[in-house]
Amino acid sequence: MLNALSILTGLVSLLIVIPSQIPLLGWGNWLALPIVAMGVVLGALSSKNTGRNFCLVILLVCAVRLSLGGGIF
Template sequence: MGLISLLWGIAAMLWMVVALIPLLGWGNWFLIPFAAIGAVIGAIGIAITRSENRGRAKAGLILNCIVIVVGIARLSLGGGVI
């Protein structure tokens, strides 16, 4: 679960970089739910993994949370969140 969350977070981060380009901000509407699913996978990975093997799940959870925050901030700056 940790590896899946980490890879999901990396894919979301790459998508976020593309969505920062002007006129491609509509991608944030799809990016936020995508990253939320990755964050849920990371949280499940943290819950079911032994404490010494939680590094990848924590990294995936953090990456996905960063993407969600930046996506919401980008939507609010562009007037996408009403």
């Protein structure tokens, strides 16, 4: 059950992250980071690794995008 919630949380954050890859919309990554972190925690509490790994990939995409934009853009 926690794995399914983690995947669902990852999908919701992915819907925020995809448009945030456009220049000047990087602030959406800051909105998605707490949601992804919650998904990672839910995935870590689960007995399976799928949801946690999915959320970690999304977290990596957010972090790289924020570092390339200087944290703002």
